[in-house]
Amino acid sequence: MEFSIIHKLFDTAIEALLWILFFYVAIWNWMNGLMSTFGLCADKPYVNDIIQAYMFSVMVALIDSMLNLPFSIYSTFVIEEKYGFNKMTPGIFIGDQIKKFIIILVIYAAIIPLILWIIAISGPTLVLNLAAISVGLIIIVSLLVPTVFVPLFFTYSELENEELKTAIWLEAEKTDVNVSEIKVIDGSKRSSHSNAFVSGFWHFRKVVLFDTLIA
Numbered sequence: 001m002e003f004s005i006i007h008k009l010f011d012t013a014i015e016a017l018l019w020i021l022f023f024y025v026a027i028w029n030w031m032n033g034l035m036s037t038f039g040l041c042a043d044k045p046y047v048n049d050i051i052q053a054y055m056f057s058v059m060v061a062l063i064d065s066m067l068n069l070p071f072s073i074y075s076t077f078v079i080e081e082k083y084g085f086n087k088m089t090p091g092i093f094i095g096d097q098i099k100k101f102i103i104i105l106v107i108y109a110a111i112i113p114l115i116l117w118i119i120a121i122s123g124p125t126l127v128l129n130l131a132a133i134s135v136g137l138i139i140i141v142s143l144l145v146p147t148v149f150v151p152l153f154f155t156y157s158e159l160e161n162e163e164l165k166t167a168i169w170l171e172a173e174k175t176d177v178n179v180s181e182i183k184v185i186d187g188s189k190r191s192s193h194s195n196a197f198v199s200g201f202w203h204f205r206k207v208v209l210f211d212t213l214i215a
Contacts, residue, residue, distance in 0.1 A: 003079060007071045014067060024060070031055045046120065050113045057108050065101060072097075080191065088190045096190075099152050111137065139201065146199040146206045154185035161214060168207055182207045184214065 018024060031052050040051055076093060080086035122129045159165045159182050172179040180203050187195065187210035194213040200206055
């Protein structure tokens with residue numbers, strides 16, 4: 001708990017410091033300078049805006065990742081290790097960090113042009129259009145989590161315990177939760193913590209159990 005509080009206080013302090021020192025403005029101006037130096041789309045203002053906004057967002061995400069990396073390392077390899085929960089190797093940890101950052105790159109590449117396009121065409125309906133886009137993006141991400149994001153980190157397998165599977169189906173019917181699949185993921189490769197969740201919509205909705213929960 002103390003470590004979590006220290007981490008949150010650190011994040012808050014750094015965020016406030018970055019705003020007070022106009023660090024974000026400096027990054028934006030730096031990106032602008034780089035683009036001017038290399039002549040990136042100088043004759044295409046809209047494309048220029050997309051590239052600069054993308055570079056800015058990626059740089060801010062990279063800085064945030066670097067600042068929080070020591071806390072992730074300490075949490076995983078010191079605290080979790082101390083209490084016997086950590087099963088993650090340095091190789092898996094590094095791979096996960098790289099995958100997370102690649103996901104950020106892809107998401108930004110899709111969202112930033114869309115948002116700037118909405119801003120450019122909306123006029124007085126900007127707020128409503130952004131709200132609608134936000135709802136749509138939340139739905140899309142909810143669909144991508146069980147079908148794309150989770151498989152990047154874990155491997156799905158079938159639940160072999162038929163008694164448990166039947167009990168889950170019955171509970172889903174009782175609570176009016178439409179579930180298409182019940183899967184198990186190899187969470188034990190990273191942690192001995194037990195967990196389970198429901199993710200997705202419609203025919204993509206899955207009940208997912210960590211293998212540590214049924215071992």
